[in-house]
Amino acid sequence: MAGWHGMNEGVSELSKVGRRRGLAWAMSLLPLCLPVAARAAAGAPEGTDPRAPHVHCEVRYASQTVPVDAWPTARPEAVAAVDIGERFRFKAVVRGQPGAGIQHIALSVHDLVAEGAPVPLAQQRLAAPFAPTLWNAPPPALTGWQHVYASGLGRELVYGCALRGQPPQAVREGAVPGDGAAQAGTAAAIAPALPPVTAPGGVPDAEVRLAFVGDVMLADGPGRLIARGGDPFAQVAQRLAQADVRIANLECVVAQGGKALDKPWTFRARPAVLSLLKRHVDVVSVANNHSGDFGREAFAEMLDRLAAIGLPQVGGGRNLAQAHRPLLIERRGIKIALLAYDEFFPRHFEAGHDHAGVAWSEDEQVVDDIRRARREFGADLVIPFMHWGQEHEPLANARQRQLARLMVDAGADAVVGTHPHVVQDTEVYRGKPIVYSLGNFVFDGFSALDNRTGWMLFMTLGREGVRHWHTEVVRQDVDGTPWPLPSPPIRAGHGASPLTK
Numbered sequence: 001m002a003g004w005h006g007m008n009e010g011v012s013e014l015s016k017v018g019r020r021r022g023l024a025w026a027m028s029l030l031p032l033c034l035p036v037a038a039r040a041a042a043g044a045p046e047g048t049d050p051r052a053p054h055v056h057c058e059v060r061y062a063s064q065t066v067p068v069d070a071w072p073t074a075r076p077e078a079v080a081a082v083d084i085g086e087r088f089r090f091k092a093v094v095r096g097q098p099g100a101g102i103q104h105i106a107l108s109v110h111d112l113v114a115e116g117a118p119v120p121l122a123q124q125r126l127a128a129p130f131a132p133t134l135w136n137a138p139p140p141a142l143t144g145w146q147h148v149y150a151s152g153l154g155r156e157l158v159y160g161c162a163l164r165g166q167p168p169q170a171v172r173e174g175a176v177p178g179d180g181a182a183q184a185g186t187a188a189a190i191a192p193a194l195p196p197v198t199a200p201g202g203v204p205d206a207e208v209r210l211a212f213v214g215d216v217m218l219a220d221g222p223g224r225l226i227a228r229g230g231d232p233f234a235q236v237a238q239r240l241a242q243a244d245v246r247i248a249n250l251e252c253v254v255a256q257g258g259k260a261l262d263k264p265w266t267f268r269a270r271p272a273v274l275s276l277l278k279r280h281v282d283v284v285s286v287a288n289n290h291s292g293d294f295g296r297e298a299f300a301e302m303l304d305r306l307a308a309i310g311l312p313q314v315g316g317g318r319n320l321a322q323a324h325r326p327l328l329i330e331r332r333g334i335k336i337a338l339l340a341y342d343e344f345f346p347r348h349f350e351a352g353h354d355h356a357g358v359a360w361s362e363d364e365q366v367v368d369d370i371r372r373a374r375r376e377f378g379a380d381l382v383i384p385f386m387h388w389g390q391e392h393e394p395l396a397n398a399r400q401r402q403l404a405r406l407m408v409d410a411g412a413d414a415v416v417g418t419h420p421h422v423v424q425d426t427e428v429y430r431g432k433p434i435v436y437s438l439g440n441f442v443f444d445g446f447s448a449l450d451n452r453t454g455w456m457l458f459m460t461l462g463r464e465g466v467r468h469w470h471t472e473v474v475r476q477d478v479d480g481t482p483w484p485l486p487s488p489p490i491r492a493g494h495g496a497s498p499l500t501k
């Protein structure tokens with residue numbers, strides 16, 4: 001039970017963070033956060049056709065499921081929140097003209113009991129247009145199942161939402177968008193036509209299951225644990241092993257050589273950690289702000305060691321061209337291209353035409369890489385794994401949102417990120433999931449509960465795109481070892497509820 005030590009101290013930490021964030025949130029969400037009477041809206045508001053486009057959510061807590069429906073409104077400040085048990089407040093705000101299309105959806109969960117309550121715990125924003133097949137599918141077709149935790153064990157709320165009613169007329173099934181053209185909000189069609197299920201060489205209805213985890217730092221505490229014969233992945237190994245491909249961000253350099261650069265934190269792990277890492281992970285991203293901590297030679301040494309042990313990396317290379325080359329993973333006839341980028345300083349970690357380093361996410365280059373992954377490398381799916389965002393911020397910033405959209409417009413099937421040391425909000429844009437930050441995974445040296453909380457992201461892919469995805473929470477102990485929270489994963493996102501297309 002070592003994993004649960006410190007939970008109680010963690011509570012006050014969370015509350016502090018919550019209060020600080022509460023202000024920022026309140027400001028960013030005005031006028032969404034007005035105190036409102038906590039009553040479930042029963043049915044459509046007066047004068048609204050209940051068959052009109054709206055959002056239907058299922059909110060689960062303490063073995064209860066509460067349905068929450070929200071119709072488009074031009075007056076979001078008038079939308080009532082719904083209290084779920086004594087602990088949580090759930091709110092769904094749908095912007096748009098009543099009876100017309102949905103422009104924007106904002107979903108939020110607040111903790112009603114924490115110090116400084118209500119404390120915002122999660123927020124999801126989704127913008128039109130929505131793919132035709134998202135309409136009238138069961139929850140969580142639109143959002144995926146979202147797990148929200150308050151401080152304390154077993155205080156978990158889960159929600160999933162779907163679109164109900166008739167999609168706007170102009171959005172037709174099977175219409176093809178222009179290449180990379182973002183035509184949000186126009187009558188232009190949104191979802192590409194489904195490719196044939198049995199493409200040459202393909203297996204009908206084949207699926208591949210990916211698991212992504214966030215920052216894995218194998219120096220310091222985790223490094224000492226491994227040196228003692230311990231295994232920081234021990235508590236999550238079984239769960240991760242259920243995925244076909246496990247992908248992690250390796251947030252350190254693994255080398256013997258090199259010299260620490262003059263920067264606040266430098267992480268170098270012993271080469272011996274690699275054989276353990278390879279048991280639990282199939283791919284690492286090295287595109288981050290610590291892989292270059294001991295200079296280019298140490299970085300190049302790590303590339304050699306990864307190659308020697310047979311652990312593929314993405315986001316790094318001996319030169320610029322190699323760093324931007326996608327890593328291709330083929331399973332059951334589905335070809336997945338992974339790309340990885342860093343955009344958190346120092347930029348001198350970047351590869352050059354004649355030296356090793358990481359891939360940096362210049363917009364034009366990213367768009368080009370994604371298109372090339374399909375055209376030149378024949379990928380069915382493309383997923384960029386990002387290292388970005390503001391540390392300790394629970395919401396993605398404008399830059400992350402802009403780049404994620406750019407990548408989806410260029411053809412990315414999902415966008416996954418890490419670095420902020422906390423989990424951030426998620427979005428579905430043009431039917432593609434964007435998970436901005438998975439938070440820390442194996443990392444020590446943090447005391448605040450939200451810094452010790454990370455996600456495992458499970459994603460099921462078909463040849464046509466992401467079919468389902470969900471996150472599961474882990475919490476790190478004092479050694480930086482992640483432990484799954486005791487609640488079982490929600491399974492309902494699996495089966496016959498395609499998330500996209």
Ligand SMILES: [Zn+2]
Nearest residue numbers: 251288289419
């Ligand atoms: Zn980082």
